[in-house]
Amino acid sequence: MKKVKQISIIAASILLSPLLLVQLNAADVIVSSGMPVIDFDDTNTVGDDWRISGNRNYWYLRNQVNDVVAMRFPKQSIAANSFIAEVSTGNIDIADGAMNINRAQKNALISDSSGDINLANGSVFIDRSADRMGIGTTTPSGALHVKSSGNTDFYLENGTGSAIWRTRIGGSSLDYYITDITNGTQPFTIENNTASNTLYLDSTNNVGIGTNSPQAKLDIRGDIASAWAGSNTVGDGLTNLLVLSASNSEVDKSSDVGFRLVNGSTSKGWNFRTNSGGDSFQATLQGTGGAEFTVTNATSDVSGTELYLGNGAKNVGGVWINASSRALKENIKELSTQDALAAFHKLQPVTYNYKSDKKEQVVGFIAEDVPELVAIQSRDGLSSMDMVAVLTKVLQEQEKNNELLQQRVGEQEQQLTATKTQLETMQQRVVQLESILTNLALDTSNASKEKVSLK
Template sequence: MSEQNLSDQTMSDQMMNAKEEIMSDQLTPDDTIINDNLCVNKTVSIGVCNTDAKLHISDPSFRGNIKLSTTSGVGHDFGYDGGIDNFFAFAHYGLESGQTKFVWHPNEASTKDLLTIKNTGKIGIGTSEPQNPLHVVAPGGFPNNVPIVAQSVSTFFGARDSAGNERFAINLDSDGTSYPVNFYDKYDGTWKRSISLKLGNVGIGTTNPQYARLMIEHESVPLAFRESNRSLTEGGLWRMPLDAGMLRFDVNTSASGNFSPYITPLIMFPNGNVHVAGALTQGSSRELKENIAELSGKEAVKALENLNPVKFNYKADSAKNLHIGFIAEDVPDLVATSDRKALSPMDIVAVLTQALKEQQKTISALAEKVSILEAQTA
């Protein structure tokens, strides 16, 4: 039998409700078996000495420091009694169900599962049947009940690939008001910010998407479009670069898709000018129109008489290029838009065409009269 050192533990009737002769009958080599109560007023150390904890257990073995066993299917329980019928406990539910639970007993009549660990390695919080490695369920849902919350000065959630390489991360700096939520990727070995969220706005290439719900910032080409079922050389790849304040629409004509070469069908300038590289057409099919009626020559001539061409500069044009045209507020109603802020060139062309035809009729009639008079005087 190993030597029993009980110098700090004076056994008395108040400390141990076991008779000495019964206790001695239970002693076996290297073991002490107590069939009754044990009370220790100071500390208990197993595998380690000089501790301040009430119970300190140290064991370098893989099996762990504490082992609880039972002969029934449910056991391995240990817990904390908070008083007034509140009790927390870990419970192993045997090989049949294969799960360990952290449960809360708010009272003797009810039990609430707080955490479940399945023998498959899946962990459930708020659910006893986790379907994923970590399955969190919170009743009520967003926004009143957020299942997972992380809080720190700089919070990261990340993902690695199968080889363990860092590939993706979500970062929240500060308190989420001064700085946005940022999405990063590291597919080329360097962390790059891809998407930022702030005050309901989305930023790509910027952490301050303050001007629009979706703001894209890039030094050259912020946006491109790829039509997957069309060839790269036949309009299958477009881009919209910002170039010295101009917004261009480029179409790729290279088989490699690197826009070398390319053509630019449309350019929009900050002064309001638009450049079209090809023909500019306006939809004019009968299928698009209703209430079709002939424009009379009288209407056309009257409108033409009230069209007053002018010379002008556009205010937004810093170069002050000279233009000729009409003032939308001053044109006759026949060619005016509803807001009188713009003009349709085709409307003007239609008036000119009909007025010219009317004048041609007049010229033909006059020519016929002249011929008659010449014949009479001959």
């Protein structure tokens, strides 16, 4: 091996390929100097002169005309196989496999006057002026731009190979996928032409679906569907598709948990909530000042559950109790006997069955056929309290009439008793008169006999 103080090589005579430079550096030429230099002077073209030089710290590849350093390698820290170009295959290996460019052959490494670097005829392109890198493109649109004629894939793999993930743009579907290669699942897909703001995460940690201004931790603009199919043997087999939970650390505040349903066109909404104890549930229309219905006392003994409506009606112990407080009513007036009797006589009790249950026979009334007094405006249902009120008035009137009849019967009985007493007295008098008359008749007969005998 020949050592020289300074060597000048005419490029046209021995630089058959840019790749041959690596082999010359590796073994064939050794330049021994305090600051070794190898110049490459292109005698055919002015301005294409290059220099390889070194000092204590670095090796440089410099464009002599523009005085620009195209490459720099640290002497002390550079690892083995940091840059390898194979003449036979045309492959380029950078940093012992960190980047490998196969079959580069023609235009394997090009660095132009602007500082851009082109590896393997555009397989990797570094736009120095814009600080962009293209893989498969020489016109990168961002810091990293990857382009492929088929599926465009990007792999992430840990050092042991136990976890491999792939992002892909489908060559034909044009969809975007994230795939867990290790476990063979594809947990994330974005279809081509997906609408803007389909998923939006803002700076306040809110998540929007269909909106770029989420007003809560999860703000969904549109329909929600939830479905599950499988085998669930836990407990009674209930599958919770949605679970809401809250725990308030403020001791003077409640830990009620609930949800709100709002009509976007009217801004009216319903609030549904449980209380801190978890044994009651309420539904409230916003702005009404109270709960429209409440389910309370919901313990393990379901027979004790109670239902309260905002209008005062409730179900306690399985018994329905209608609201009837005077505080809830106005325009109160007594039902007239005439109206009650008129409605009573028009009621037509019938037997029937509901279409949903053809076996169960029921006794009742038809809402469309009842008199106006007990009908509701929609005429599709009946209030049992209306019927009770009419029947009560009719029975009260009958009770009153019965009392009058009983009074009259009593008076007549008294009259009959008096008449009977009078009759008995008259009978006694008749008997006395008959006795008197009998005696008179006897006296008369005897007197006549005496007169006859006297004659």
